[in-house]
Amino acid sequence: xxxxxxxxxxxxxxxxxxxxxxxxxxxxxxxxxxxxxxxxxxxxxxxxxxxxxxxxxxxxxxxxxxxxxxxxxxxxxxxxxxxxxxxxxxxxxxxxxxxxxxxxxxxxxxxxx
Amino acid sequence: xxxxxxxxxxxxxxxxxxxxxxxxxxxxxxxxxxxxxxxxxxxxxxxxxxxxxxxxxxxxxxxxxxxxxxxxxxxxxxxxxxxxxxxxxxxxxxxxxxxxxxxxxxxxxxxxxxxxxxxxxxxxxxxxxxxxxxxxxxxxxxxxxxxxxxxxxxxxxxxxxxxxxxxxxxxxxxxxxxxxxxxxxxxxxxxxxxxxxxxxxxxxxxxxxxxxxxxxxxxxxxxxxxxxxxxxxxxxxxxxxxxxxxxxxxxxxxxxxxxxxxxxxxxxxxxxxxxxxxxxxxxxxxxxxxxxxxxxxxxxxxxxxxxxxxxxxxxxxxxxxxxxxxxxxxxxxxxxxxxxxxxxxxxxxxxxxxxxxxxxxxxxxxxxxxxxxxxxxxxxxxxxxxxxxxxxxxxxxxxxxxxxxxxxxxxxxxxxxxxxxxxxxxxxxxxxxxxxxxxxxxxxxxxxxxxxxxxxxxxxxxxxxxxxxxxxxxxxxxxxxxxxxxxxxxxxxxxxxxxxxxxxxxxxxxxxxxxxxxxxxxxxxxxxxxxxxxxxxxxxxxxxxxxxxxxxxxxxxxxxxxxxxxxxxxxxxxxxxxxxxxxxxxxxxxxxxxxxxxxxxxxxxxxxxxxxxxxxxxxxxxxxxxxxxxx
Numbered sequence: 001x002x003x004x005x006x007x008x009x010x011x012x013x014x015x016x017x018x019x020x021x022x023x024x025x026x027x028x029x030x031x032x033x034x035x036x037x038x039x040x041x042x043x044x045x046x047x048x049x050x051x052x053x054x055x056x057x058x059x060x061x062x063x064x065x066x067x068x069x070x071x072x073x074x075x076x077x078x079x080x081x082x083x084x085x086x087x088x089x090x091x092x093x094x095x096x097x098x099x100x101x102x103x104x105x106x107x108x109x110x111x112x113x
Numbered sequence: 114x115x116x117x118x119x120x121x122x123x124x125x126x127x128x129x130x131x132x133x134x135x136x137x138x139x140x141x142x143x144x145x146x147x148x149x150x151x152x153x154x155x156x157x158x159x160x161x162x163x164x165x166x167x168x169x170x171x172x173x174x175x176x177x178x179x180x181x182x183x184x185x186x187x188x189x190x191x192x193x194x195x196x197x198x199x200x201x202x203x204x205x206x207x208x209x210x211x212x213x214x215x216x217x218x219x220x221x222x223x224x225x226x227x228x229x230x231x232x233x234x235x236x237x238x239x240x241x242x243x244x245x246x247x248x249x250x251x252x253x254x255x256x257x258x259x260x261x262x263x264x265x266x267x268x269x270x271x272x273x274x275x276x277x278x279x280x281x282x283x284x285x286x287x288x289x290x291x292x293x294x295x296x297x298x299x300x301x302x303x304x305x306x307x308x309x310x311x312x313x314x315x316x317x318x319x320x321x322x323x324x325x326x327x328x329x330x331x332x333x334x335x336x337x338x339x340x341x342x343x344x345x346x347x348x349x350x351x352x353x354x355x356x357x358x359x360x361x362x363x364x365x366x367x368x369x370x371x372x373x374x375x376x377x378x379x380x381x382x383x384x385x386x387x388x389x390x391x392x393x394x395x396x397x398x399x400x401x402x403x404x405x406x407x408x409x410x411x412x413x414x415x416x417x418x419x420x421x422x423x424x425x426x427x428x429x430x431x432x433x434x435x436x437x438x439x440x441x442x443x444x445x446x447x448x449x450x451x452x453x454x455x456x457x458x459x460x461x462x463x464x465x466x467x468x469x470x471x472x473x474x475x476x477x478x479x480x481x482x483x484x485x486x487x488x489x490x491x492x493x494x495x496x497x498x499x500x501x502x503x504x505x506x507x508x509x510x511x512x513x514x515x516x517x518x519x520x521x522x523x524x525x526x527x528x529x530x531x532x533x534x535x536x537x538x539x540x541x542x543x544x545x546x547x548x549x550x551x552x553x554x555x556x557x558x559x560x561x562x563x564x565x566x567x568x569x570x571x572x573x574x575x576x577x578x579x580x581x582x583x584x585x586x587x588x589x590x591x592x593x594x595x596x597x598x599x600x601x602x603x604x605x606x607x608x609x610x611x612x613x614x615x616x617x618x619x620x621x622x623x624x625x626x627x628x629x630x631x632x633x634x635x636x637x638x639x640x641x642x643x644x645x646x647x648x649x650x651x652x653x654x655x656x657x658x659x660x661x662x663x664x665x666x667x668x669x670x671x672x673x674x675x676x677x678x679x680x681x682x683x684x685x686x687x688x689x690x691x692x693x694x695x696x697x698x699x700x701x702x703x704x705x706x707x708x709x710x711x712x713x714x715x716x717x718x719x720x721x722x723x724x725x726x727x728x729x730x731x732x733x734x735x736x737x738x739x740x741x742x743x744x
Contacts, residue, residue, distance in 0.1 A: 026197065030247075032247045032310070034309070036361070047392075049392075050392055050393050051393045051394055052360070052361050052393040053361070054361035055356055056309075058228060058229040058231065060229050080209075080225065080229060082229050082247065082308075083337065084308055084335065085356075086228070086308075086334070086337055087249060087306060087329075087334050088226065089225055089226060090334070091337040092224050092225045094223070
């Protein structure tokens with residue numbers, strides 16, 4: 001009896017692994033970026049340019065891959081960007097950088113972007 | 114036969130797995146999403162509407178009935194906390210918020226609330242290093258460098274804050290407050306919001322640890338515009354397309370700490386630098402350097418911080434000013450009941466809006482980074498200013514004082530008492546300010562979505578986040594209009610928390626009283642007569658009864674008085690100074706729908722009147738409904 005349960009559990013575990021791999025994946029990249037500069041500008045030449053600048057951002061590219069079936073893949077890449085100094089939702093932007101559907105139907109490759 | 118069958122089954126399973134190798138293994142492991150959904154609606158019915166402004170000598174009143182679906186505290190409906198760990202020691206987190214603002218527009222508000230956080234940790238032979246980038250990160254250092262005021266946990270819990278936690282046992286909120294003096298708070302409690310880079314080095318040799326922070330705080334942020342979101346723009350402008358300007362407005366801060374046994378000593382520094390002109394040539398700088406120490410012994414402990422600050426802008430150089438805060442905790446074993454004695458002194462020329470103390474004396478130059486539109490994050494949020502009547506333990510610059518607090522139990526009652534007195538060091542403020550413990554939240558909702566200053570029928574009310582404060586001008590000035598008299602401040606706070614069983618179910622009763630005064634002469638306790646410029650008293654009685662495992666009944670009774678003397682501005686018509694009375698009566702139900710979902714209903718009758726300033730009055734009913742689901 002115990003053996004049977006073990007076998008069933010093994011099969012179940014295998015199938016769960018398959019499910020996780022097949023249906024849904026998340027990948028991507030993130031970075032924090034800071035830029036600071038100081039310009040030595042001759043006052044007699046330029047009196048309007050800002051002498052110092054400081055900005056940056058943190059961004060997250062989150063890619064989601066969906067596998068509805070063995071022959072189909074949907075890829076979307078969402079970019080979330082937060083400018084440095086933007087508190088409580090200030091300086092936030094969202095972009096869809098990639099939305100791709102590809103698959104095989106009737107032995108032909110279909111790709112939509 | 115059986116073993117063959119088993120083998121085939123196993124083989125079949127592994128084959129299926131093997132087939133899946135066409136899909137590479139997801140690099141992001143431990144991906145998780147949690148969060149909460151919060152529906153909030155308010156219904157307000159005035160029986161006596163409030164005159165929110167006077168135009169051409171005619172008062173303009175708020176509408177008699179108002180319904181708002183959504184929270185004017187600017188917290189969203191749906192919050193998704195998204196996080197993942199690409200590798201051991203690195204992780205990221207962000208929070209997506211979505212909000213149907215019910216404005217007839219299908220383009221729902223969607224944004225990040227706290228931004229994108231990146232984390233990295235690694236261990237070396239000499240130290241454990243933690244790096245945080247992005248933000249908002251919740252960060253604190255010391256009292257005078259970077260921290261928020263936590264107080265003595267004496268407050269009303271009848272109204273729920275949007276960020277209050279939810280438990281599967283509804284009574285835990287009230288039981289925690291009875292037992293521990295505070296309901297569970299999230300990570301932001303007493304911390305400051307920062308963006309940028311934070312480096313923590315711990316387990317260094319000799320018991321040392323270091324902390325460095327470079328970036329922006331909520332009082333030193335940036336201003337933004339709303340440009341066309343052009344993702345294909347690859348020019349350098351694309352990198353700064355959201356900024357109103359890129360004028361520096363930065364903070365660099367750090368500390369080095371030595372710990373041994375139960376003691377610690379640290380050296381801390383906080384520095385803000387920005388510019389008041391668009392060329393970024395007129396510098397505004399603010400530097401704080403302190404040493405914090407904590408020594409713990411069997412019968413007492415000592416927590417202190419001493420330091421100096423220096424503020425300078427193109428118009429003024431305030432020089433170096435001192436800051437001292439010393440807290441002695443006398444333990445039960447020494448004095449029978451625990452006593453905390455807190456002395457503080459903060460020079461009038463020292464300012465730090467990222468520290469625990471309130472700025473009441475330094476007029477700071479405006480940073481050009483704040484841009485042309487006032488936004489939160491660029492130049493700070495509105496704080497109570499003038500000669501402020503503050504709660505127990507809340508420090509301010511231009512002030513020195515002493516607070517004594519204790520808490521002890523008598524049978525099932527927990528009693529917490531505090532007495533404090535302080536004095537302004539330099540006489541310079543011509544006005545005094547005070548808040549409203551009763552109906553303050555209700556009043557703040559009269560101005561939804563904004564935080565205006567000097568509004569109301571007499572331009573004396575200013576709006577803070579979930580509260581308001583009022584300003585009273587002094588009249589005992591010299592012929593040149595300068596302040597001549599000292600200002601002394603007194604607080605007494607008393608709280609009793611009592612628990613009993615009624616029909617076998619827990620019943621929590623809380624009383625909170627506050628008695629405050631501002632006057633020209635020293636007094637060891639609150640002045641209760643007309644010698645005081647202003648006397649402010651409040652009483653709050655709350656009751657929470659667990660009717661059923663899923664139902665808590667709550668009741669609230671609040672009363673306040675604010676009485677000014679004739680050395681303050683009087684009303685032109687009545688010739689009398691401020692004489693206010695506020696009253697509130699509330700009923701509420703907490704109902705647990707399931708282990709992670711609850712409904713909170715609150716109804717409040719409110720009444721407020723200034724007997725000397727006749728337009729300053731209102732009365733009515735306010736009902737709020739909150740549905741919260743956590744996942």
